[in-house]
Amino acid sequence: MASRRRMLLKVIILGDSGVGKTSLMNQYVNKKFSNQYKATIGADFLTKEVQIDDRLFTLQIWDTAGQERFQSLGVAFYRGADCCVLVYDVNVMKSFDNLNNWREEFLLQASPSDPENFPFIVLGNKIDIDGGNSRVVSEKKAKAWCASKGNIPYFETSAKEGLNVEAAFQCIAMNALKNEPEEDIYLPDTIDVAGGGRQLQRSSGCEC
Amino acid sequence: MLPHGDDEEKWLAEGIAGIQHNAFYMHRALDSNDLKDALRYSVQMLSELRTSLLSPHKYYELYMRAFDELRKMEMFFREETARGTISVIELYELVQHAGNILPRLYLLCTVGSVYIKSKEAPAKDVLKDLVEMCRGIQHPVRGLFLRSYLCQISRDKLPDIGSEYEGDADTVNHAIEFVIQNFTEMNKLWVRMQHQGPTREKDKREKERSQLRDLVGKNLHVLSQIEGVDLDIYKETVLPRVLEQVVNCKDELAQHYLMDCIIQVFPDEYHLQTLETLLGAFPQLQPTVDIKTVLSQLMDRLSNYAASSIEVLPEFLQVEAFSKLSNAIGKVIEAQVDMPVVGAITLYVSLLTFTLRVHPDRLDYVDQVLGACVKKFSGRAKLEDSRATKQIVALLSAPLEKYNDIGTALKLPNYPRVMDHLDNGTNKVMAVVIIQSIMKNTTCISTADKVEALFELIKGLIRDMDETQDDEIDEEDFKEEQNSVARLIHMLHNDDPEEMLKIICTVRKHIILGGPKRLPFTVPPLVFSALKLVRHLQGQDGDVIGEEISATPKKIFQILHQTIEALLSVPSPELALRLYLQCAEAANDCDLEPVAYEFFTQAFILYEEEVADSKAQVTAIHLIIGTLQRMNVFGVENRDTLTHKATGYSAKLLKKPDQCRAVYACSHLFWVDEQDGIKDGERVLLCLKRALRIANAAQQMANVTRGSSGPVILFIEILNKYLYFFEKGNPQVTSSVLQGLIELIKTEMQTDGSSDPSADAFFASTLRYIQFQKQKGGAMGEKYDPIKI
CATH class of the missing domain: 1.20.930 (Transcription Elongation Factor S-II; Chain A)
Incomplete structure (x- = not known):
């Protein structure tokens, strides 16, 4: 019954400070929004139940600090992620330019077994601001970047208005589910009933 | 004993292996719904977190492994209690039988999460119990991670307003109380950590503490996310309590970090409304x-x-x-x-x-x-x-x-006072910034008062600020600075002549103190700025004659005279001479004969006494001739005096060719091609003949000294002068004179052994010109007709 593990889908949200990572998560999980800027410290997650093809999954959504000085312990929580969400602010060019850094940093630290096909999703947030008049990153430009990185799905969102948030996370969940789990497959070579045995080896064999 | 490099990697690997091993059996137990075994293996798994061998970073890796496994336990607990195999209260009791306290508390928190979710007890009670129980771990690193686990699993179960776990009227306070208590305990563990272990490892410990800081700070993030923390509650409860903890912990690292956190995690409005408390x-x-x-x-x-x-x-x-x-x-x-x-x-x-x-x-x-x-x-x-x-x-x-x-900026009394405290180098940098700002915005500074204030600000560029002559000053930098001052002088302007004159006097007052290195940069722009004013006044043409005014051309020329004089101390006679000539020309246009004459006199004095270099002399004499040629203000007597001097100096130049060229240039002094211009054909011819004689002499000298080629080119140049005056109708210059000169040149060129290609070309094109004029017909053609080539 390996399915117990697969009921949990782990998602990491990354992006520059102030692009709305926490707001997107809060809008999706709690249907709440606050205009006030509050920095995130370290990393924490909220969960939400999602239904995909009549099956119920728990989405574990990790919100992270965009400011580097609030990430003092490092990024060990990237481990085992099923999908990585890259967020930028359509009104801030720099936040878009940095997407590449976030993506590469994630691949480097999480080191998924198949980096080429690891599911990412890009969200261009804050499309509501100033009726879109202040945006500096065009949809075309963002889509072109996504296409160049192996057709990353792209959504334009407004955490404030709740625009596209549900759809984006539905897509995130679907893609997370498609990701092959790469939990280290572990088989003990000796059955040590008392536990605590240290003469262990990792097996490279298959799951069955 | 704290770990280093490879050892640490090994210990981490062992810890991970221990977790994987026990997790394997835990999964099996979960798959067969065997609660007892599941608990047993999870306890063994969690025992790996009892290690003291890992740095916070590595411990975090280990913790994350256990954390992920605990999610499975949590799901299992929820399923079990949902199926009614065991009640959540029983489960809460059961896990407390675990032998080791750390695994026990991790499991307790995990069950606690399910307990709150089940709503069989008020969230606040379960949370209170958990936060109290966690006191059992007093080892800083283990305690911090355990409490961070509590913080994480309770994150979405706080009895916040609008949350599904909302309780009685006091509900938000319970939520806040829980987070603040956890925060306080964590901060204590974190602060205490510095005192544990040997002193010699203090730096390392501080580094580790720094890595752990976000575990503590995360509580503040959670507080800021609580919906019920409105401005009033923040003001009355949250901020004072958090600050109390920050102030009382008396720890440098914690205080700096936590103040930063408070500022970053809470919204701007809150800070504004609680500024007094925060500050x-x-x-x-x-x-x-x-x-x-x-x-x-x-x-x-x-x-x-x-x-x-x-x-x-x-x-x-x-x-x-x-x-x-x-x-x-x-x-x-x-x-x-x-x-x-x-x-x-x-x-x-x-x-x-x-x-x-x-x-x-x-x-x-x-x-x-x-x-x-x-x-x-x-x-x-x-x-x-x-x-x-x-x-x-x-x-x-x-x-x-x-x-x-x-x-x-000029309106700010303290602005120059701040600048006074800068060292000379920075003072200059700032002065340049100021000038650049003016240039960038093309700001016109239009009153003498403002100019005064401005020059006070940039005085670092205007004069030497201390006795120690800065020898290390870079020549290029200095030039760049002084050029910027020169540019600035052109930005000082007022259309009102009176005010403009005041501005000029103010600038003069300052730059005159600049010393020999600066004056050559600063005097010319001031002179030209003043001359611009002169032209402006001249344009107004005596509208204001008779008024009590000081801004008259005469007065300005007086100032100019004194200003240019300052260059003599530099000394920079060539520059001064040029400027005198500029002034003379302006005075000419203002119809001020005595003034113009005075400037010329000054120019000649400089020429006689100060310009020593022969090349500089050549340049200067040509400038003098050129300027003098354009002067029309002089009466006969003055003019004669000046032209006489000019031709005299021309003939006394060091080298024959220079003499020759200056002398033939002087011919133009006697023939001004204008309506009322002087046209003294005889004296023109005198100059040209004299030039010829000098050319001859030069030729002979060359033959003697080198026995070879002489400067034939001088003859050709003179021929061209003849042609000019011939065409302008000087009766003294006839076709036969020209004919003679052409023949002379031809002979010279034949006898001259080696040929000078540029002279050949020059002569050929001169002849071509004559040919062209001959063929043109009309009056000019007739005039040229007698000349045979």
């Missing part, structure tokens, strides 16, 4: 805390908030944010006597940025900040810390950038 904490912090960085971050944050929308500005006014911040900074600087000057200035820069954004109309605030800086500097020697001076440049540049108008 009140700063003087209570340890003296070693880097308050300036934190305060600067607060001000930067508020500045950005102010800039975000005009609608929020009234909030700032209402709470008198500026005076509060200004006060707080004053107190901090007073309290921290050891704070380096750069720290104080950094604070003032932030405050200035703040006020420029929030109160752009309050120049008095800007001046107040500058004044505070001056106060801080008073009694000190000039600043030499490069970081400090860099900050001052930022401080002084900010108003210029904001207002794009030096006029505004």
Whole structure:
């Protein structure tokens, strides 16, 4: 019954400070929004139940600090992620330019077994601001970047208005589910009933 | 014994292996719904977290492994209790039988999460129990991670307003109480950590503590996310309690970090409305805390908030944010006597940025900040810390950038006082910044008073500031600086002649002190600026004659005379000579014969007494001839005197060819091709003949000395002069004279052994010209007809 593990889908949200990572998560999980800027410290997650093809999954959504000085312990929580969400602010060019850094940093630290096909999703947030008049990153430009990185799905969102948030996370969940789990497959070579045995080896064999 | 490098990797690997091993059996137990075994293996798995061998980073990796496994346990607990195999209360009791306290508490928190979710007990009670139980772990690293686990699993189960776990009327307070208690305990563990272990590993421990800081800070993030924490509750409960903890822990690292966290995690509005409380904490912090960085971050944050929308500005006014911040900074600087000057200035820069954004109309605030800086500097020697001076440049540049108008800065009494405290180098940098701002915005400085103030500001560029002649000054830099001053002088302008004259006098007063190195850069732009005024007055043509005015061309010429004289001390006679000639020409246009004559006299005196280099003499004499040729103001007598001198000096130049060329140039002094111009054909011819004689002499000299080629080219040049006057109708220059000269040149060229290609070409094209004129027909053709080539 390996399915117990697969009921949990782990998602990491990354992006520059102030692009709305926490707001997107809060809008999706709690249907709440606050205009006030509050920095995130370290990393924490909220969960939400999602239904995909009549099956119920728990989405574990990790919100992270965009400011580097609030990430003092490092990024060990990237481990085992099923999908990585890259967020930028359509009104801030720099936040878009940095997407590449976030993506590469994630691949480097999480080191998924198949980096080429690891599911990412890009969200261009804050499309509501100033009726879109202040945006500096065009949809075309963002889509072109996504296409160049192996057709990353792209959504334009407004955490404030709740625009596209549900759809984006539905897509995130679907893609997370498609990701092959790469939990280290572990088989003990000796059955040590008392536990605590240290003469262990990792097996490279298959799951069955 | 603390781990190093490879050892640590090994221990981590062993820890991970232990977790994987037990997790394997735990999964099997879960798959067969065997609660007893599941608990047993999870306890063994969690025992791996009892290690003391790992640094926080590595421990975090281990913790994350266990964390992921615990999610499966949590799901299992939920399923089991849902199926009714066991009640959540029983489960809560059951896990407490685990032998080791750390695994027991991890499991308890995990069940606690399910317990709250089940709503079989009020969230606040379960949370209270958990946060109390966690006291059982007093090892800092293990305790911090355990409590961070509690923080995480309770994150979405706080009895917040609007949450599904909302309780009685006091519900938010329970939520806050829980988080603050956890925060307080974590902070204690974190602070205490520095005292554990040998002193020699203090640095390493501080580094590890620094890595752990976000575990503590995360509680503040959770607090800020609680919906029920409105401004009132924040003001009355949250902020005072958090600050109490921060102040009382008396730990440098914690205080700096937590103040930063408070500023970053809570919203701008809250900070504005609690500024007094927040700022009140700063003087209570340890003296070693880097308050300036934190305060600067607060001000930067508020500045950005102010800039975000005009609608929020009234909030700032209402709470008198500026005076509060200004006060707080004053107190901090007073309290921290050891704070380096750069720290104080950094604070003032932030405050200035703040006020420029929030109160752009309050120049008095800007001046107040500058004044505070001056106060801080008073009694000190000039600043030499490069970081400090860099900050001052930022401080002084900010108003210029904001207002794009030096006029505004000139209105600030404290602005020059701050500059007085800069070392000479920085003073100059700042002066250049000021000039660049003026140039960039093409700001016209239009009154003498402003000019006075401006020159006071940039005095570092205008004169030497101390006795020690700076030998290390880079020549290029110096030139660049002085060129910028020269550019600046052209930006000082007023259409009113009286005011403009005052401006000129003010500038003169300052630049005259510049010393020999600067004058050659600064005098010319001033001279031309004054001449511009002269032309302006001349254009008005005596409208104001008879009035009590001082701005007359005569008066200006007098000033110019004195100004140019200053160049003699440099000495820079060639430049002075040029400028005298410029003035003479302007005086000519103003119809001021005595003045023009005086300038010429000065030019000649310079030529006689100061211009010694033969090349410089050649240049100077040609300038004199050229200028004199254009003068029409002189009466016969004056003119004769000057032309006589000019031709005399021409003939006395060092080298024959130079003599020859200057003398034939003098011929133009006697033939001005204008309506009423002088046309003295005889004297023209005298000059040309004299030039010929000199050319002959030069030829002979060349033959003697080198026995070879002479300067035939001089003859050709003279021929061209003849042609000019021939065409202009000088009766003395006839076709036969020309014919003779052509023959002469031909003979010369034949006898001359080696040929000079450029002379050949010149002669050929001269002949071609004559040919062309002959063939043109008409009057000119007839005139040329007799000449045979």
